[in-house]
Amino acid sequence: MTVDASSTDDSTVGAGEELLAIEAAVAAAESVLAHRFGSAITLVDAEELAGSGPAVVVRARVSSSPFALPRTLVIKHYPGAPGAGEADPFAQEAASYQLFTALPPDDRTCPELLAHDAGQRVLVIEDLGRAPTLEDKLCGSDARAAETALLSWARSLGRLHFSTASREADFNALLRRLGGRARNVEGSGSRTGVGDSTDTTPVVACAQLPTLLQETLGVTTSEPARAAAERAAEQSRSASYRAFSPVDLWPDNNLVTAEGVRFLDFERGRVRSALVDAAHLRVPFATSPGALALPPGMSEAMVAAWRAEVAELWPALADDDELSAHLLDAELLLVWLTTWELLPTLAGVREAARTSRPAALVTRWRELSVHAERDGDADVAEHAAAVAAALDARFGPGLELALYPAFR
Incomplete structure (x- = not known):
């Protein structure tokens, strides 16, 4: 696992925390992908993507895999569990992506869900690239x-x-x-x-x-x-x-x-x-x-x-x-x-x-x-x-x- 630290300032405590969050997201993604496909998959060149929600959002490149995976993937990691009585954003998002991934490709209006794990609170989804919003x-x-x-x-x-x-x-x-x-x-x-x-x-x-x-x-x-x-x-x-x-x-x-x-x-x-x-x-x-x-x-x-x-x-x-x-x-x-x-x-x-x-x-x-x-x-x-x-x-x-x- 290799993390791209080019966008961080590692002289600050905040940058160190960001790197740890990215590393945790990538490790969770590698684990869930290995479980999903039955073989180790290595992700490298991880970079954090901007996001306003509670998830750590990361783009990473597939370095080695025996399977025909996309060249890059997007990881969404929810390290914190919701409080008592609160809605769980991980569950909402995972259920949403599962709903759409079960549809025929022509009916999907979102990226495809490739793997997820409720225990590790991580989603791995298709990367649609650097398209404009x-x-x-x-x-x-x-x-x-x-x-x-x-x-x-x-x-x-x-x-x-x-x-x-x-x-x-x-x-x-x-x-x-x-x-x-x-x-x-x-x-x-x-x-x-x-x-x-x-x-x-x-x-x-x-x-x-x-x-x-x-x-x-x-x-x-x-x-x-x-x-x-x-x-x-x-x-x-x-x-x-x-x-x-x-x-x-x-x-x-x-x-x-x-x-x-x-x-x-x-x-x-x-x-x-x-x-x-x-x-x-x-x-x-x-x-x-x-x-x-x-x-x-x-x-x-x-x-x-x-x-x-x-x-x-x-x-x-x-x-x-x-x-x-x-x-x-x-x-x-x-x-x-x-x-x-x-x-x-x-x-x-x-x-x-x-x-x-x-x-x-x-x-x-x-x-x-x-x-x-x-x-x-x-x-x-x-x-x-x-x-x-x-x-x-x-x-x-x-x-x-x-x-x-x-x-x-």
């Missing part, structure tokens, strides 16, 4: 390339939903086998549980946001607007339109390959309402920390690309009015949830920038008002417009979320 495309200078990547992302999301819509029992069985829990529980957080049939976060958020809006912004929530949000929360937990979701629908969690966009990072992967995912086409990357805006018409084109992939599975969504009603409910819930999560963290913010979270909230509520008015829901439209105006007065004025650099 969707984030790279959005932050580049080529608007056409960014648009193409976004449409590919929407189509891949639709294919993911189409291929997993009937596999909830399979996923839950895989998760239980790995020691994970097949359902979220109260308090798991909306970013991980929206659309989960037993997660109560949407209901809690819809109950608490009106008070938060009143106390923070002086906006009163009408009973019809409150009822619409509660209805949306209940619908997100229904048995309809369920499919697998990566949950963290962030642009840096996707690789743009020659075969289309491929999803990475299933640490919170689960089965939930696909309409919750589809809402992220209208409110792009809403849960991503640095989400920016897309140009006019882009979200509509993404929704159309997604619908083209799922209409055969869910024929009702081929009807424009039916789809629009579902998307408005999902968008409403997503905007309420993200506001409930973010607004309490913004108490000290004054005169926010156009790339800030306050600007994102203003734009999301403003667009929700436009969509609700277009769909004939005057109560939701009026409430959303009032919240947008109050947010702009509090953090602006004149706030509007900036476009991703590729579209400026």
